[in-house]
Structure formats: structure tokens, C-alpha cells
Amino acid sequence: MARVAPFSSRPRKAGKILGLLLVGICLGVAGYLVGERVAASGAFDGLPVRWADLLAVFVGMIMVVAAVATSLISLSPALLARTLNLEGQAGPDEIRDTRLQALILALSGVIVMLPPLLAMVDVAAAPALALLGLLLAAHTALNLTLYRRVDELFRRAVVEAGALTFWLGQGVLFLWAVAERLGVAPALTGWDIYVVLLTAYLIASVGVAARRGLA
Amino acid sequence: MNNRLKVLRAERNWSQAHLAEALGVSRQTVNALETGRYDPSLPLAFKIARVFGQPIESIFSEGD
Numbered sequence: 001m002a003r004v005a006p007f008s009s010r011p012r013k014a015g016k017i018l019g020l021l022l023v024g025i026c027l028g029v030a031g032y033l034v035g036e037r038v039a040a041s042g043a044f045d046g047l048p049v050r051w052a053d054l055l056a057v058f059v060g061m062i063m064v065v066a067a068v069a070t071s072l073i074s075l076s077p078a079l080l081a082r083t084l085n086l087e088g089q090a091g092p093d094e095i096r097d098t099r100l101q102a103l104i105l106a107l108s109g110v111i112v113m114l115p116p117l118l119a120m121v122d123v124a125a126a127p128a129l130a131l132l133g134l135l136l137a138a139h140t141a142l143n144l145t146l147y148r149r150v151d152e153l154f155r156r157a158v159v160e161a162g163a164l165t166f167w168l169g170q171g172v173l174f175l176w177a178v179a180e181r182l183g184v185a186p187a188l189t190g191w192d193i194y195v196v197l198l199t200a201y202l203i204a205s206v207g208v209a210a211r212r213g214l215a
Numbered sequence: 216m217n218n219r220l221k222v223l224r225a226e227r228n229w230s231q232a233h234l235a236e237a238l239g240v241s242r243q244t245v246n247a248l249e250t251g252r253y254d255p256s257l258p259l260a261f262k263i264a265r266v267f268g269q270p271i272e273s274i275f276s277e278g279d
Contacts, residue, residue: 086243088232094241150241153243212247213246214243
């Protein structure tokens, strides 16, 4: 019995990926130019910015931009159906679940960007911690709502992304720990490790979603 | 694993939405199954067999 494969959709998929790549390159160049100007103006001078803070803001921005793009796509049932590889138009349930995923993604981006930004503006630790705790609780509640609503494919994707994150994360952290032990790399903080793991999770999620036809 | 889901669905002239509803899964899952991007759990495989009225081994076969 032969497997029915979507060969005819490959050129369209390749065009889509190329288009997204070009948009990414343009946004990246624009972001670099803006960042260069802001840095040259001295706005960041004296601020306690670490590499993990920059990575957190970068990853957070990717999440927020992706969430906004997803929300915009969900405004058109036909476009959403094409994006999700569905026949016809997306139904109310598919639109609702997509928007819930976008909301969770946006909230993830905000949560990861907030700690360095709050530290930069010198907010008192207790209210900042309380705010992040509340956001994390809301994020967890939304994640559980989505997890209970979706079917086995989505749950499998979550489990695979988690496993891949562990594999990627522990590999990177092992190498760093070895370098640190040998005295050739600086010590990491809890924040550094968290941002590395979140970045690994983002990469793993994109890979798993593409492999399972969810993106 | 290979499967004949797309062929069986086409033979019955069912839409992705109809099959998804019969199986209690999303249309994305039906699409992922049909394109070989996802192999179903055993309970879902049994449900697929029941919906199409065929034994599992006539729908799914070992593949690359």
C-alpha cells in the first residue's frame, strides 16, 4: 500500500518558507539599524545588560511578533485554513484554538522580556516578582485550558518538544558546565540557564510543529 | 508507517471535517495522518478501523 504524500504542495511550501525568510531578513536588518542608532545615542550606557537579557528580549520579540501574525491570520478563515493545511475554511473551533495559542505565545514573550526590562527601570523586587507570578499563573491556566481542549496530535507535539528541549538544553548546558569547570567560561546564573532552555524550547517547538504538519 | 486513509476517505466522498468529527480529532490531525506526518495512537487506530469498517491491518501497513 502506497503512502499518499503531498508532493504537489511542496513548491507552495518552499515559496512560503522563502517568503518568510525574506521578511525575516528585512525585519532583522531594520532591527539592527534601529538598535545601532539607539546604542550610538548612549541609551544603554551604564545599564546592567547581560547577554541573557538580550537573548530573552530577542526570543520574546519573536514570540510576540509570531503571536500578532497568527492573530492577524486568524481574522481570515480561508487564510487560516491554508496556513493549517486544511480543506476549505477554518471553522469557529479552529479559529478559537488558534487565537488561544496566539494569546499564550504573546504572554510567553511578555513574561520572558519583563525581567530584564523591569531590572533596567529599577522596579522594586517584590512587586515585580508578584507581577511575574500572576502572569505565570495566568499563562499556566491558559496552557492547561488549551491542553485539555486539543487532541492527541497536539499533545504528542508538546511532549516531543519537551523531550527535544531536554536533549538540546542539557547538551548545551553540559558543554558550558565543562568549560566553566575548566576555567575557560564564566559562571552562569539561573536566569542565563532559563533563557537558554527557553530558546531551545522555541527551536524544538518550531521543528516539531513543522515535522507534524502543524506549521 | 503507511496508511490508506486518504484513499478510503476519497472513496466515501467524505470531507476532512466529516472524518475528523467521526474520529473526535481535529482536521489538522486528519491531515497529518493522511500525509504520513503522524502515526495514530492505538485507540485512535481502532477508532479509524471502526469508522471505515475495516480491520486495522487493511488500513495501516509497515513502511519506511
